Amino acid sequence: MRGHPLTGTISAHATAAGSTWLDRRILGRIRRSVDSAPVRFVLWDGFEIEPASQRAIATIHFKNRLALLSWAWNPDLNFGETYMSGAVEISGDFGALLDAIYRALPPKPRRWPAFGRANDARAARDNVHHHYDLGNEFYRLWLDREMVYTCAYFPTPQSTLDEAQVAKMDLVCRKLHLAPGERVIEAGCGWGALALFMARHYGVTVTAFNVSTEQIAYARARACRLGLSSRVAFVEDDYRNAVGACDAFVSLGMLEHVGLQDYPTLGRVINRTLTATGRGLLHFIGRDRPAPLNPWITRRIFPGAYPPVLREVFERVLEPADLSVLDVENLRLHYAATLEHWLQRFEDASTHVAGQFDAAFVRAWRLYLAGARVAFTTGSMQLFQVLFARSGNNAIPWVRVSGL
Amino acid sequence: MRGHPLTGTISAHATAAGSTWLDRRILGRIRRSVDSAPVRFVLWDGFEIEPASQRAIATIHFKNRLALLSWAWNPDLNFGETYMSGAVEISGDFGALLDAIYRALPPKPRRWPAFGRANDARAARDNVHHHYDLGNEFYRLWLDREMVYTCAYFPTPQSTLDEAQVAKMDLVCRKLHLAPGERVIEAGCGWGALALFMARHYGVTVTAFNVSTEQIAYARARACRLGLSSRVAFVEDDYRNAVGACDAFVSLGMLEHVGLQDYPTLGRVINRTLTATGRGLLHFIGRDRPAPLNPWITRRIFPGAYPPVLREVFERVLEPADLSVLDVENLRLHYAATLEHWLQRFEDASTHVAGQFDAAFVRAWRLYLAGARVAFTTGSMQLFQVLFARSGNNAIPWVRVSGL
Numbered sequence: 001m002r003g004h005p006l007t008g009t010i011s012a013h014a015t016a017a018g019s020t021w022l023d024r025r026i027l028g029r030i031r032r033s034v035d036s037a038p039v040r041f042v043l044w045d046g047f048e049i050e051p052a053s054q055r056a057i058a059t060i061h062f063k064n065r066l067a068l069l070s071w072a073w074n075p076d077l078n079f080g081e082t083y084m085s086g087a088v089e090i091s092g093d094f095g096a097l098l099d100a101i102y103r104a105l106p107p108k109p110r111r112w113p114a115f116g117r118a119n120d121a122r123a124a125r126d127n128v129h130h131h132y133d134l135g136n137e138f139y140r141l142w143l144d145r146e147m148v149y150t151c152a153y154f155p156t157p158q159s160t161l162d163e164a165q166v167a168k169m170d171l172v173c174r175k176l177h178l179a180p181g182e183r184v185i186e187a188g189c190g191w192g193a194l195a196l197f198m199a200r201h202y203g204v205t206v207t208a209f210n211v212s213t214e215q216i217a218y219a220r221a222r223a224c225r226l227g228l229s230s231r232v233a234f235v236e237d238d239y240r241n242a243v244g245a246c247d248a249f250v251s252l253g254m255l256e257h258v259g260l261q262d263y264p265t266l267g268r269v270i271n272r273t274l275t276a277t278g279r280g281l282l283h284f285i286g287r288d289r290p291a292p293l294n295p296w297i298t299r300r301i302f303p304g305a306y307p308p309v310l311r312e313v314f315e316r317v318l319e320p321a322d323l324s325v326l327d328v329e330n331l332r333l334h335y336a337a338t339l340e341h342w343l344q345r346f347e348d349a350s351t352h353v354a355g356q357f358d359a360a361f362v363r364a365w366r367l368y369l370a371g372a373r374v375a376f377t378t379g380s381m382q383l384f385q386v387l388f389a390r391s392g393n394n395a396i397p398w399v400r401v402s403g404l
Numbered sequence: 405m406r407g408h409p410l411t412g413t414i415s416a417h418a419t420a421a422g423s424t425w426l427d428r429r430i431l432g433r434i435r436r437s438v439d440s441a442p443v444r445f446v447l448w449d450g451f452e453i454e455p456a457s458q459r460a461i462a463t464i465h466f467k468n469r470l471a472l473l474s475w476a477w478n479p480d481l482n483f484g485e486t487y488m489s490g491a492v493e494i495s496g497d498f499g500a501l502l503d504a505i506y507r508a509l510p511p512k513p514r515r516w517p518a519f520g521r522a523n524d525a526r527a528a529r530d531n532v533h534h535h536y537d538l539g540n541e542f543y544r545l546w547l548d549r550e551m552v553y554t555c556a557y558f559p560t561p562q563s564t565l566d567e568a569q570v571a572k573m574d575l576v577c578r579k580l581h582l583a584p585g586e587r588v589i590e591a592g593c594g595w596g597a598l599a600l601f602m603a604r605h606y607g608v609t610v611t612a613f614n615v616s617t618e619q620i621a622y623a624r625a626r627a628c629r630l631g632l633s634s635r636v637a638f639v640e641d642d643y644r645n646a647v648g649a650c651d652a653f654v655s656l657g658m659l660e661h662v663g664l665q666d667y668p669t670l671g672r673v674i675n676r677t678l679t680a681t682g683r684g685l686l687h688f689i690g691r692d693r694p695a696p697l698n699p700w701i702t703r704r705i706f707p708g709a710y711p712p713v714l715r716e717v718f719e720r721v722l723e724p725a726d727l728s729v730l731d732v733e734n735l736r737l738h739y740a741a742t743l744e745h746w747l748q749r750f751e752d753a754s755t756h757v758a759g760q761f762d763a764a765f766v767r768a769w770r771l772y773l774a775g776a777r778v779a780f781t782t783g784s785m786q787l788f789q790v791l792f793a794r795s796g797n798n799a800i801p802w803v804r805v806s807g808l
Contacts, residue, residue: 288722311715400733400806
């Protein structure tokens with residue numbers, strides 16, 4: 001499985017011997033840690049614990065002792081590890097189970113030590129390759145028509161995913177008040193959908209950065225097909241190497257991968273490139289309170305990622321660069337809806353995905369997408385769009401745009 | 405002059421002796437500190453320094469040596485002190501002069517020590533009396549028809565002040581998604597305009613807090629006249645004593661007077677009163693980067709006031725109370741426009757104000773209003789509206805409102 005290390009997984013083989021008194025005590029402790037969740041727990045020999053009062057919405061089945069012990073040892077990590085490897089099987093409503101477990105868990109501590117590790121250019125590149133170079137074919141199976149891998153904007157909850165991704169791109173352009181002929185820098189451009197949309201519908205020229213080889217190749221081919229190669233430059237490079245001036249600086253879904261230590265660098269890049277009357281927009285997954293990313297997500301899905309709280313972005317990116325916050329919008333429910341679409345489409349394609357990769361990959365991505373949906377539904381994660389300009393720029397819009 | 409101590413002012417008497425070599429050196433140093441401002445400086449004996457290259461837009465006239473020395477010693481404080489007392493006279497375009505000086509000053513240091521003093525209930529009361537109990541008659545001279553003493557919202561720059569204050573109140577109600585029958589707590593309600601507006605136009609009941617005796621009396625009389633006394637309770641008390649549940653918590657122009665140390669208390673009051681699906685809105689003067697308030701404004705106009713940066717509000721008010729930021733809007737240019745209206749109306753009424761108080765009072769308020777306008781025009785100050793809800797509340801609006 002390219003770029004997706006599954007070494008060191010917990011075996012899915014069933015323990016032959018029956019469960020002991022100690023196994024059952026450990027299971028009891030695990031159940032009490034999510035006491036209010038209506039879940040049935042089953043051990044390899046058929047021993048069961050039913051939920052205290054309600055009917056079970058799902059069953060968690062430990063196939064061996066190692067799986068059980070690993071949950072007791074580090075549930076945040078090993079829920080994912082054991083589900084992915086098949087050492088734990090889950091039947092029933094998977095989404096409802098995750099939701100119930102999220103809500104049953106005690107609140108995380110309010111303070112935790114800051115990260116020690118910066119994402120230098122090389123680490124950033126490795127992290128990106130890990131996730132985004134899984135192959136365009138894979139993402140095409142379940143993303144929208146435009147291949148946009150960030151939170152969509154649903155004008156109504158009934159909008160389709162295709163409509164909502166276009167609506168999101170249009171919302172971003174309107175917030176930025178793009179005018180024909182303006183120059184845009186995009187940091188982290190994915191498969192190029194936004195850059196091409198801006199050039200096509202708002203008449204701007206775009207320089208779009210991405211360190212993912214596959215994504216840049218795909219984006220360039222699209223620009224050629226659309227006759228936009230002269231107005232959209234897709235650069236296979238780190239956004240930190242951006243030079244020249246821009247009237248708008250935009251970045252969707254990249255800040256999560258930047259790392260707190262490198263936020264001032266992002267601020268310096270914006271400060272170096274943005275004109276006196278320029279506008280900028282950062283769109284990112286964030287939190288209400290600082291917390292580390294789940295360790296399983298960090299290990300298997302997004303190495304080096306961190307969803308910040310707004311104040312970390314303001315203090316480390318905007319303030320040192322003398323930028324002024326004009327507008328913030330929280331699109332949390334829109335990300336929950338986006339993930340619901342992605343998850344549905346992913347499940348529809350899961351047989352194909354299993355053939356392309358394997359069953360563990362399918363389970364890992366199912367858990368990632370379903371878990372992320374629950375994180376947005378329960379308010380553990382937020383999606384922020386932050387619009388900004390230079391302090392004292394009086395060419396800013398008089399009134400803001402609404403989404404409709 | 406009730407509640408407005410002008411003790412210890414610098415005398416406006418002219419120095420009889422001619423200026424010395426040292427006086428002129430000091431004047432030269434003052435001029436160089438605002439080198440790019442096209443201002444003429446004149447001493448008591450007629451000695452002049454013209455601006456370096458441009459034509460002067462205004463003249464600053466020191467009438468005595470003490471005024472000159474006080475500028476050299478502490479310009480941030482004594483610009484205001486000497487102008488207020490008449491020891492310095494300014495001719496020419498006052499607003500343009502303030503603007504030029506603001507822009508000519510070197511940027512303030514990025515870091516400065518945090519305040520050591522909390523605004524306990526008594527200090528808060530004293531600070532409020534100092535400013536807001538100058539008499540309803542005084543404020544009626546230059547505020548809008550509804551007596552709203554916070555930033556207005558101008559649907560277009562041509563809107564009148566009356567229209568813009570109504571538009572602001574309506575914008576706040578729409579952001580809060582008020583529904584008939586809901587209960588609102590307002591912290592710091594001024595003369596009651598918003599509380600009455602919400603009850604009248606959105607069918608809610610309001611409990612509105614204010615420690616200013618005169619304002620509460622005025623607000624109650626209005627509620628009676630409008631037949632709203634049963635639906636709007638004006639409470640002469642500290643907002644910290646609010647009890648009961650509310651569907652919306654709103655506070656306009658109060659946070660600036662709360663003091664950083666007391667932000668968690670505000671968060672606790674909100675946390676104690678807001679229902680699970682409630683919304684809240686804080687509207688306050690803020691900054692892009694932390695900085696102390698000008699010492700003259702602190703001494704003469706707003707003792708105990710501090711305009712925060714967004715992250716201070718998020719970290720100290722919202723995070724500890726588990727609240728989630730839904731929406732932030734920066735209305736800086738709207739405050740500049742509001743202040744332009746206030747200043748114009750204040751000048752129109754200045755003869756009347758001088759009769760009610762004295763000439764020094766008029767000069768102090770002219771400087772405050774004109775200086776505040778420049779602070780918003782130059783981006784030294786911002787006006788933020790922050791909309792929030794409890795973390796994980798999924799009854800939040802799907803899309804946000806625009807101002808139009």
